[in-house]
Amino acid sequence: MAQIKIINVVGARPNFMKIAPLMKEYLRYPEISPILVHTGQHYDYQMSESFFKSLGIKNPDYNLEVGSGTHAQQFGKIIERLEPILLKEKPNLVLVVGDVNSTAACAITAKKMNIHVAHIESGLRSFDQEMPEEINRIITDHISDLLFVSEKSGIKNLKKEGISSKKTYFVGNVMIDTLINSLPQIEKSEILKKNNLENKRIVLTTIHRPSNVDSKEKLEKILEILNKIEKNSIIVFPMHPRTKKNIELFDLMEKFKSLKNLLILDPIEYLDLIKILKNSWLVITDSGGIQEEAAFLKIPTITIRKNTERPATITCGANIITGLNTKKIASQIKKISSKKYPKIKNIPLYDGKAAKRIVSIITKKYNA
Numbered sequence: 001m002a003q004i005k006i007i008n009v010v011g012a013r014p015n016f017m018k019i020a021p022l023m024k025e026y027l028r029y030p031e032i033s034p035i036l037v038h039t040g041q042h043y044d045y046q047m048s049e050s051f052f053k054s055l056g057i058k059n060p061d062y063n064l065e066v067g068s069g070t071h072a073q074q075f076g077k078i079i080e081r082l083e084p085i086l087l088k089e090k091p092n093l094v095l096v097v098g099d100v101n102s103t104a105a106c107a108i109t110a111k112k113m114n115i116h117v118a119h120i121e122s123g124l125r126s127f128d129q130e131m132p133e134e135i136n137r138i139i140t141d142h143i144s145d146l147l148f149v150s151e152k153s154g155i156k157n158l159k160k161e162g163i164s165s166k167k168t169y170f171v172g173n174v175m176i177d178t179l180i181n182s183l184p185q186i187e188k189s190e191i192l193k194k195n196n197l198e199n200k201r202i203v204l205t206t207i208h209r210p211s212n213v214d215s216k217e218k219l220e221k222i223l224e225i226l227n228k229i230e231k232n233s234i235i236v237f238p239m240h241p242r243t244k245k246n247i248e249l250f251d252l253m254e255k256f257k258s259l260k261n262l263l264i265l266d267p268i269e270y271l272d273l274i275k276i277l278k279n280s281w282l283v284i285t286d287s288g289g290i291q292e293e294a295a296f297l298k299i300p301t302i303t304i305r306k307n308t309e310r311p312a313t314i315t316c317g318a319n320i321i322t323g324l325n326t327k328k329i330a331s332q333i334k335k336i337s338s339k340k341y342p343k344i345k346n347i348p349l350y351d352g353k354a355a356k357r358i359v360s361i362i363t364k365k366y367n368a
């Protein structure tokens, strides 16, 4: 049996939930030698290490320690620092997940060395190239050899872009694998108790996109939106470092803090976040992953973006796109609060088995 050496890449917070089920599944295959590379794009304990702990991911074999910086700086450092590792390890495959800078930078490095690339969460498109993630998705998909798609729209998008269907596999969503695997531990989380949230009406909000938090005007709009939420609800807002930095920069923290029903928290670890999400009646977010997790848990979601690359969350009835249109948001909040929305349906292949499908496809291809 030939050994299959796979270099797995993580870099930023949403990557950790996606790699966890794959690392676990590899253990069932003696022919696979997995190596884990962390680019270091995210480095704070709460943005990185806490996820390794709660998800039981092994320590990275390599850490590129690239840290924060401009897009060019992050890409440059990742490419330069990954190359010698690939030269030394000579993997059969470099596997990247999601759409962050680390994803595209590592895919480019590998492909330039004629190493095969597998992309998990392929085919998603917001059709908005002002989003850095959209550029990362397009670059990564077009140079990948194996494209693993999480929702049906991805298959259609890749076909339209001329990517051969021979390379494309509809396998489901690895992040939902992690959620399903973690449910027993999520139940045990004490986060509600710790923050006096038990039996409260909770609204979870997470906001970190540059398009929402990099301008004072947009942050003021967000404040206005949060103000529209009924006062008998507690708004739980785990604050991304980028959001916090900008709220402080624009001198708005006092205004946010003056909202009596707003609970601002530091970024929270995965199991605690899902515990809060599961117990919320409404989610207001601009995150990609939370749209999917909320849809799986059937929690109504208002996405304060102009678009989503995850249309399955809309067609299943969980998610609505509002941008920062305060009128539209206020009317949606009312509808959701009075439960005037159709039943939320299951999304195909959100079934906890995506990692199993992916690893089985990889072994068949590289063991042949």
Ligand code: UD1
Residues within 6 Å of the ligand: 012, 013, 014, 041, 042, 043, 044, 047, 048, 068, 069, 099, 100, 101, 102, 132, 133, 208, 240, 241, 242, 245, 288
């Ligand atoms: C990145 C991803 C985004 C993803 C998000 C999840 C890209 C282009 N964007 O955005 O798709 O949704 O991660 O969190 O890859 N910072 C810290 N500590 C950290 C990490 C970041 O304080 O551990 C601060 C720094 O000030 C940094 C800023 O957050 O400059 C932004 O970090 P960066 O990795 O550039 O992008 P994110 O906004 O986190």
